[in-house]
Amino acid sequence: ATLNAYTVMPEKYASKVFEQFTKDTGIKVNFIRFSSGEALARLVAERNNPQVDILLGGPADIYTAGQKDNVFAVYVPKDQKLTPAEYRDPGNHWTGIGLIPLCFLTNTDFLKKNSLKAPESWQDLLNPAYKNGLQMADARTSGTATERIYSLIGVYGVDGAFDYQKKLHKNVQLYTKSGAGGAMPIAQGQASSGIFYLVDALDIQQQGYPVIITYPKEGVTFGIEATGMIAGAKNQEEAKKFIDWATSPKLGQFFVDQKINYIPVVKGVKITSPALDMSKVKLLKVGAEHKGDKRKAYVERWINEVIR
Amino acid sequence: MTSSSSMRRDPALIPVVVTLWLALGLFIVYPFIKLLMTTFIVDGRLSLDNLMLVFSNSYDRLALINSIWLAVTVAAMGTFLGFVFALAVTRIHLPAPLRWFIAAVTILPLISPPFTSSIALTLSLGPNGIILKFFGIPDFNIYGFWGTWISESLTYFPVAFLTITSVLACIDPNLEDAGLSLGGSPFRVFRTVTLPLTMPAIANSILLLFACSLADFATPLVLAGHQFPVLPTQAYLQITGMYDLKGGAALSFALLVPALLVFVLQRFWVSRKSYVTVGGKSGAQTTVKGIGMAGTAVVMAICAAVIAFILFLYALIVMGAFTKAWGLDNSFTWESFAYVFDHGRKAMIDTLIIACISTPIGGLLAVTIAYVTQRKSFPANGLMEFVSLLNFALPGTVVGIAYIIAFNSSPIVLTGTMSIIVAAYVFRYDSAGIRSVIASLHQIDPSLEEASLSLGASSIGTFKNVTLPLVIPALLAGMKYLFIHSMTAISATIFLVSVSWSLLTARILECMTELQFGNACAFSVVLILLVFIFNGMLTLLVRAAGYNYRGQGGNL
Amino acid sequence: MAVDLHLKDITKTFIKDGVKFDAVKRVDLEVKGGELVTFLGPSGCGKTTTLRMVAGFETPSSGRILIDGEDVTDVMVNKREIGFVFQNYALFPHMTIGDNVGYGLRMRSENSADIARKVGEALEMVGLKGAERRYPNQLSGGEQQRVALARVLVMRPKVLLMDEPLSNLDAKLRLHMRTEIRNIQKQLDITCLYVTHDQKEALTMADRIMVMNRGKVEQIGSPFDIYTHPRTLFVADFIGQANAIAGTLSAREGAERGVMKIGERSLTVKLISDAAYAAGDEISLILRPEAVTLREGMEGLLAGTVASAVFSGDRMEYMITLENGAQVSVMENYFPGAARYDNGTAVSLSFNSELTVALPCAAG
Amino acid sequence: MAVDLHLKDITKTFIKDGVKFDAVKRVDLEVKGGELVTFLGPSGCGKTTTLRMVAGFETPSSGRILIDGEDVTDVMVNKREIGFVFQNYALFPHMTIGDNVGYGLRMRSENSADIARKVGEALEMVGLKGAERRYPNQLSGGEQQRVALARVLVMRPKVLLMDEPLSNLDAKLRLHMRTEIRNIQKQLDITCLYVTHDQKEALTMADRIMVMNRGKVEQIGSPFDIYTHPRTLFVADFIGQANAIAGTLSAREGAERGVMKIGERSLTVKLISDAAYAAGDEISLILRPEAVTLREGMEGLLAGTVASAVFSGDRMEYMITLENGAQVSVMENYFPGAARYDNGTAVSLSFNSELTVALPCAAG
Ligand SMILES: Nc1ncnc2c1ncn2[C@@H]1O[C@H](COP(=O)(O)OP(=O)(O)OP(=O)(O)O)[C@@H](O)[C@H]1O
Ligand SMILES: Nc1ncnc2c1ncn2[C@@H]1O[C@H](COP(=O)(O)OP(=O)(O)OP(=O)(O)O)[C@@H](O)[C@H]1O
Ligand SMILES: [Mg+2]
Ligand SMILES: [Mg+2]
Numbered sequence A: 001a002t003l004n005a006y007t008v009m010p011e012k013y014a015s016k017v018f019e020q021f022t023k024d025t026g027i028k029v030n031f032i033r034f035s036s037g038e039a040l041a042r043l044v045a046e047r048n049n050p051q052v053d054i055l056l057g058g059p060a061d062i063y064t065a066g067q068k069d070n071v072f073a074v075y076v077p078k079d080q081k082l083t084p085a086e087y088r089d090p091g092n093h094w095t096g097i098g099l100i101p102l103c104f105l106t107n108t109d110f111l112k113k114n115s116l117k118a119p120e121s122w123q124d125l126l127n128p129a130y131k132n133g134l135q136m137a138d139a140r141t142s143g144t145a146t147e148r149i150y151s152l153i154g155v156y157g158v159d160g161a162f163d164y165q166k167k168l169h170k171n172v173q174l175y176t177k178s179g180a181g182g183a184m185p186i187a188q189g190q191a192s193s194g195i196f197y198l199v200d201a202l203d204i205q206q207q208g209y210p211v212i213i214t215y216p217k218e219g220v221t222f223g224i225e226a227t228g229m230i231a232g233a234k235n236q237e238e239a240k241k242f243i244d245w246a247t248s249p250k251l252g253q254f255f256v257d258q259k260i261n262y263i264p265v266v267k268g269v270k271i272t273s274p275a276l277d278m279s280k281v282k283l284l285k286v287g288a289e290h291k292g293d294k295r296k297a298y299v300e301r302w303i304n305e306v307i308r
Numbered sequence B: 001m002t003s004s005s006s007m008r009r010d011p012a013l014i015p016v017v018v019t020l021w022l023a024l025g026l027f028i029v030y031p032f033i034k035l036l037m038t039t040f041i042v043d044g045r046l047s048l049d050n051l052m053l054v055f056s057n058s059y060d061r062l063a064l065i066n067s068i069w070l071a072v073t074v075a076a077m078g079t080f081l082g083f084v085f086a087l088a089v090t091r092i093h094l095p096a097p098l099r100w101f102i103a104a105v106t107i108l109p110l111i112s113p114p115f116t117s118s119i120a121l122t123l124s125l126g127p128n129g130i131i132l133k134f135f136g137i138p139d140f141n142i143y144g145f146w147g148t149w150i151s152e153s154l155t156y157f158p159v160a161f162l163t164i165t166s167v168l169a170c171i172d173p174n175l176e177d178a179g180l181s182l183g184g185s186p187f188r189v190f191r192t193v194t195l196p197l198t199m200p201a202i203a204n205s206i207l208l209l210f211a212c213s214l215a216d217f218a219t220p221l222v223l224a225g226h227q228f229p230v231l232p233t234q235a236y237l238q239i240t241g242m243y244d245l246k247g248g249a250a251l252s253f254a255l256l257v258p259a260l261l262v263f264v265l266q267r268f269w270v271s272r273k274s275y276v277t278v279g280g281k282s283g284a285q286t287t288v289k290g291i292g293m294a295g296t297a298v299v300m301a302i303c304a305a306v307i308a309f310i311l312f313l314y315a316l317i318v319m320g321a322f323t324k325a326w327g328l329d330n331s332f333t334w335e336s337f338a339y340v341f342d343h344g345r346k347a348m349i350d351t352l353i354i355a356c357i358s359t360p361i362g363g364l365l366a367v368t369i370a371y372v373t374q375r376k377s378f379p380a381n382g383l384m385e386f387v388s389l390l391n392f393a394l395p396g397t398v399v400g401i402a403y404i405i406a407f408n409s410s411p412i413v414l415t416g417t418m419s420i421i422v423a424a425y426v427f428r429y430d431s432a433g434i435r436s437v438i439a440s441l442h443q444i445d446p447s448l449e450e451a452s453l454s455l456g457a458s459s460i461g462t463f464k465n466v467t468l469p470l471v472i473p474a475l476l477a478g479m480k481y482l483f484i485h486s487m488t489a490i491s492a493t494i495f496l497v498s499v500s501w502s503l504l505t506a507r508i509l510e511c512m513t514e515l516q517f518g519n520a521c522a523f524s525v526v527l528i529l530l531v532f533i534f535n536g537m538l539t540l541l542v543r544a545a546g547y548n549y550r551g552q553g554g555n556l
Numbered sequence C, D: 001m002a003v004d005l006h007l008k009d010i011t012k013t014f015i016k017d018g019v020k021f022d023a024v025k026r027v028d029l030e031v032k033g034g035e036l037v038t039f040l041g042p043s044g045c046g047k048t049t050t051l052r053m054v055a056g057f058e059t060p061s062s063g064r065i066l067i068d069g070e071d072v073t074d075v076m077v078n079k080r081e082i083g084f085v086f087q088n089y090a091l092f093p094h095m096t097i098g099d100n101v102g103y104g105l106r107m108r109s110e111n112s113a114d115i116a117r118k119v120g121e122a123l124e125m126v127g128l129k130g131a132e133r134r135y136p137n138q139l140s141g142g143e144q145q146r147v148a149l150a151r152v153l154v155m156r157p158k159v160l161l162m163d164e165p166l167s168n169l170d171a172k173l174r175l176h177m178r179t180e181i182r183n184i185q186k187q188l189d190i191t192c193l194y195v196t197h198d199q200k201e202a203l204t205m206a207d208r209i210m211v212m213n214r215g216k217v218e219q220i221g222s223p224f225d226i227y228t229h230p231r232t233l234f235v236a237d238f239i240g241q242a243n244a245i246a247g248t249l250s251a252r253e254g255a256e257r258g259v260m261k262i263g264e265r266s267l268t269v270k271l272i273s274d275a276a277y278a279a280g281d282e283i284s285l286i287l288r289p290e291a292v293t294l295r296e297g298m299e300g301l302l303a304g305t306v307a308s309a310v311f312s313g314d315r316m317e318y319m320i321t322l323e324n325g326a327q328v329s330v331m332e333n334y335f336p337g338a339a340r341y342d343n344g345t346a347v348s349l350s351f352n353s354e355l356t357v358a359l360p361c362a363a364g
Helices: A011-025 A036-045 A060-067 A108-113 A122-126 A143-169 A183-188 A198-206 A236-246 A249-258 A293-306 B013-040 B049-055 B058-090 B096-111 B116-125 B130-135 B145-168 B173-181 B186-197 B199-215 B218-223 B231-240 B245-254 B256-271 B292-322 B335-343 B345-375 B381-393 B396-407 B418-441 B446-454 B459-488 B504-513 B517-544 C047-055 C097-107 C112-125 C141-153 C171-188 C199-205 C223-228 C233-238 D047-055 D097-107 D112-125 D141-153 D171-187 D199-205 D223-228 D233-238
Strands: A002-007 A028-033 A054-059 A094-107 A134-137 A172-176 A193-197 A211-214 A222-229 B323-325 B329-332 C005-016 C019-031 C036-040 C062-067 C082-085 C159-163 C191-195 C208-213 C216-221 C243-252 C257-262 C265-270 C282-287 C293-296 C302-312 C315-322 C327-333 C346-350 C357-360 D005-016 D019-031 D036-040 D062-067 D082-085 D159-163 D191-195 D208-213 D216-221 D243-252 D257-262 D265-270 D282-287 D293-296 D302-312 D315-322 D327-333 D346-350 D357-360
Touching: A002 A011, A002 A036, A002 A236, A011 A028, A011 A054, A011 A236, A011 A249, A036 A054, A036 A060, A036 B231, A036 B245, A036 B396, A054 A060, A054 A143, A054 A236, A060 A094, A060 A143, A060 A222, A094 A108, A094 A143, A094 A183, A094 A198, A094 A236, A094 A249, A108 A211, A122 A143, A134 A143, A143 A172, A143 A193, A143 A222, A143 A293, A183 A193, A183 A198, A183 B116, A193 A198, A198 A211, A222 A236, A236 A249, B013 B245, B013 B345, B013 B381, B013 B396, B013 B418, B049 B245, B058 B096, B058 B145, B058 B199, B058 B231, B058 B245, B058 B256, B058 B292, B096 B145, B096 B292, B096 B459, B096 B517, B116 B130, B116 B145, B116 B218, B116 B292, B145 B199, B145 B218, B145 B292, B145 B418, B145 B459, B173 B186, B173 D082, B186 B199, B186 B292, B186 D097, B199 B231, B199 B256, B199 B381, B199 B418, B218 B231, B231 B245, B231 B396, B245 B256, B245 B396, B256 B381, B292 B323, B292 B335, B292 B517, B323 B517, B335 B345, B335 B517, B345 B381, B345 B418, B345 B459, B345 B504, B345 B517, B381 B418, B396 B418, B418 B459, B446 B459, B446 C082, B459 B504, B459 B517, B459 C097, B504 B517, C005 C047, C019 C047, C019 C216, C036 C047, C036 C199, C047 C082, C047 C159, C047 C191, C082 C141, C097 C112, C097 C141, C112 C141, C141 C159, C141 C171, C171 C199, C199 C223, C208 C223, C208 C233, C216 C223, C216 C233, C233 C243, C233 C282, C233 C357, C243 C327, C243 C357, C257 C282, C265 C302, C265 C357, C293 C327, C302 C327, C315 C346, C327 D327, D005 D047, D019 D047, D019 D216, D036 D047, D036 D199, D047 D082, D047 D159, D047 D191, D082 D141, D097 D112, D097 D141, D112 D141, D141 D159, D141 D171, D171 D199, D199 D223, D208 D223, D208 D233, D216 D223, D216 D233, D233 D243, D233 D282, D233 D357, D243 D327, D243 D357, D257 D282, D265 D302, D265 D357, D293 D327, D302 D327
Parallel strands: A002 A028, A002 A054, A134 A172, A134 A193, C036 C191, C036 C208, C082 C159, C159 C191, D036 D191, D036 D208, D082 D159, D159 D191
Antiparallel strands: A054 A222, A094 A193, A094 A211, A094 A222, B323 B329, C005 C019, C005 C062, C208 C216, C243 C257, C243 C282, C257 C265, C282 C357, C293 C346, C302 C315, C302 C346, C315 C327, D005 D019, D005 D062, D208 D216, D243 D257, D243 D282, D257 D265, D282 D357, D293 D346, D302 D315, D302 D346, D315 D327
């Protein structure tokens, strides 16, 4: 039995996850990795004759967006109750498997040179020292960027969020296509700081570059990594088995064991890594009404008000 | 064969033309129409709302203007550089190894796996860039028009180089001798004889580069920043960021208007004159007299500067491949290559298989389309020429999406197979081959084909024995281009790769997004080596098949 | 075996300087099997174009072409079994001489030993033995032309179309090639159209000559006919030199003979039978310089004085002013001991009036 | 104004079929200002190559080229002020005829009104008035050749190098162009090298003729000299037809005269002064067919019987078998009333032995 999958998780994580799944169930997995937007575009285009059975990873909002085109199937995983309701689709199109908060990633050499402290507030990034030094994701391509907007809305309200971004824009050197795109330039010292998902920031930090991860005291939101089954999947049984497996504590525990930097949402998994310890971080929850439908409007507002 | 009697005279060609139209119809027109329908038919009715919506937005209008401006400037600069390099290898006396070296270096930017070269470029010209530091230039903002322009010109000039070289090499130097004997200085002879005779190649190279740049979204994505939006990037963002396939497709269709315009202009421009320089009465074998001291100096200076820059960029990539963590721990390591050979073997083999299948098919297709449209008078030849260019002028993403929409449901299901990837490559990247063969055909005296016919060869025999060997340099250029792109292109195929086929560039992109710079570089280095090896083999293969003609003039 | 050829009223229209223009105008020609017809005419008169239509490179704007009675107007070139020697050679620059010459044989799938042998023979015939491995641009102009010739002759085609095949060869070689061509052509009974600018070539090789002018046929006939009985002043003048001496027809004597008055003198002249002459018409006597013999004195058919005398190797070229003031050029073989006439000498002109003709003046 | 030209021992070596080969071998030629020298020689003998070296398209493998005493061997083509008419025309395909012809004038930056006028005149001269706007590929072969000619003549260069400039023109036009070229050349005192295959052209146009063979100079001299006193059998035979009648030198009479024995007959013959002859040597008497007069009977210098007699328009061509069995071809002007000799007739041959020469046999 085989399972075909698209994944939005980094290849190195996805391959481990699927390997483990095969070990556990004997089901072989073929998969390809995409960025979230590409994955959805492809799923939509393939709607009439789906080529894969499940999607693993990617922020919950692409699942929401895909519902419009009936891309995802309804399935209630066996252990659904172990996942808090706020981390799964009420319509059962998707289920969350991990959380990733936003954070600031800053080059420590830059900080030393400018005798600055690592930013600890959103306002710190408005410091003229950062002028032409920030790299962060473009709201049109990247889930990271929309998450940034949600965080800011959570902190400053909708109008306040855009006012803030207009100011922030003055310090921005480049909006990158992918969420992690700015991380390497910051590591290399081409840029000074930026706003990233924790996974990406940790990645670069763990490679040993002179960077520091900090959180704004006003708080940040987090993305929900999800998984879901594709409508019309050819391998229904295998797909269901995968969703069951992925939403059970098995995957959560696997994240922890393998140092995969998602914060598991499934109940009964204990987080050991200090980097993922969110106890000192103020996490904000954004109402579902802001995600989904509003997203498009925010992005357009961002285009029209911020980057112009 | 100027008369319209080809069809009556030469029924043997009808199946060829029918096959061509079937192929073009299936792999270009059909997906195109499918996509058009998806885009513009809303609830079963034709609606231009998508397009209107897009163009009511001044940001997108700006993007259209930027796109055209970028395409024009890139076409101009790229063609200029290509021409200068072509001059260096065909019109200046250089020792053979040096000529090979120049030709080899020009291949590099073509190979440039997506993103790696842009990264190298930002490392050198970006904020805190190495070159900027070296020259002490403070505040150069690479993000925007300049960065995109530099990068695209650099990436695409090899296309111009390939096209122009094959034509330049076939210009009979006796004509330049004639110009000199009439008192023209080497430079004026160059300007009034050599340059105008290269016009078919220049026009086609401009067309190619214009379309290339018009459709390219990857470079602007990395380098254009937000001040300089261009349409293909907007379309890409619309599709992948806003999850709005229709809007994105609608934006892309707008790109076809300028492309068509340039196509028509180019045809008109070239059609007015004759450029026949490969005739049946050979002038004496003569040496090229060069382009004068000043001209030579300028050409060599430009070549040296560009080559130095290219080598510098690629040296960064090579260094990246051998360092532990770029910029942090610069110690030497084989780790990245170990990773590449561990995890990338399948990708390498798959990519090679696909490229090796695409290249001959594309070569055959290119030369047949060019021949039929230029030499035979069948109805709708001009249309065929334009249709063959269509996929090239559309952003890869859009072509990819059109392919899934068209080939993922009956009657024709190809998704998940290798054939869809091959088709995407062939019908998209063959344009370079088609255009350069067309340019080359302008040079060949039709009386050579007549002679072959009169000696009893069929049209097909004539094509095979006379036309083909004479356009081999151009065809080889086209096939190299196709091969390289089959190894490196990603935009269209990102939508077509299936679980069973994994591609090298997809792996490079992954490494980039996963911030494994060293691995990405190592992959790139391997890719470059593979391309060089296979390019060399392609050339040898063609030579071994007895195709040795390399023009009457020039050195190449 | 020999095929015959029929050009039925063919016309070819080009656009020249923005206006339509007939490069070939209603040319009608029947060629019998095994016949060799040369096309003669001034540069640009449509010879090549006619030949190209016969070969099938060009489709006639109107008219038909029949080979052995079969309409081939829409038949592909390669189905016509013709051999074509191009005015511009059309050698394949990418092939060696050997491959060029063997091309047609290869297309016929002959076996390679045969091909090599035939190619060798053909090259030997054109004096290029051993040049198989060279490329066209390593040959001199004349050598290239010979390769073009060999390439076609080696094929032994049924119809041979040659467009100035010997123009770049020296006289000796030309003579040799002419004989070779004629031999092969006769031996194999090949029907042949042959364009040349060399009148001597046309006269000595042809069974018939077609003289063209501005796309139209002026006259078709045997060399002797064309030479001695040109039907128009154009033909008379084009084939060799001709003096046209103006006079009036004072009386007709049957269909082919009349009395012509030139100045004070009357002489009997030959007329062309199917042209309209009336007594009193202005007519021109066509007199070839080499058909005239000079004598001292006034006893000949015409008389005058020597206006100039030039020695040109083997002949003397005289210009004679006739009594009525007309200028007549006369050429005499010169050999030591032959009479020479100096300027001012009064001389008489004699010629065989059977071998000249008088044309109506309008025919020019 | 007129410049002189000196080819100093020039040689050009090509690699031909893998071996070195001298296409031009130690050619040494001095051309006086305003002189017209024609190059005559069989196809492939190195005429074009020599011309190309003078033009500067090719660098001699050894030797020097001097224009007006100045060594130009390493001077660029465009600095030599030469005009070159290419054997293959080398018209610019992308330019109209007008632009082709005006090219050189534009390079000289003449003003455009002048250029237009001169181009118009030049085209008119070559009979292509009004063809300015057409492209080379819309012209017939001969028309293209005329454009190539006009393009160079319009420049009035100091040195004119022409490589078979008239080969594709009809006789009438060729004659006309020949005169035009000669006029311009004389009028402007242009130094000119002229390659032709037409012996008549060579003889009538040239001040001097250079006969080449296999890359080497065979003889340089005035047309009369070359014609009447060829120094080698090759030259004798190449310029027109020649009979070489073998015999022995029985005695020398001074530097330039000797007694030759042919069969039973002895006759006084002219010898070339600077060649080594010794009594008893085998020598050949060079006799041109048209230099011989036939008489009935045996009284002439030589005698024989008519082996064949062919009428060819204006002349009779006889083949005579001499008493010693040698074959001699003889041509006589034919005019009505002239004597004709039938096969088998015994005839005697007379000729002016001052106008023939006897060569040592080795000279062939
Ligand atoms: N590039 C070359 N390589 C080798 N041999 C060559 C080359 N060019 C010319 N030759 C040879 O050199 C000789 C002289 O050539 P050239 O063109 O000077 O002859 P030519 O006297 O002009 O003859 P023609 O009257 O036929 O034009 C020829 O035998 C030719 O084959
Ligand atoms: N493609 C064309 N377009 C316009 N006119 C043309 C074209 N081809 C030929 N002509 C004209 O048609 C006429 C006949 O050309 P053709 O080549 O038949 O002449 P030709 O008799 O072979 O002359 P030549 O002896 O000079 O080769 C010429 O006046 C020429 O200019
Ligand atoms: Mg012609
Ligand atoms: Mg020559």
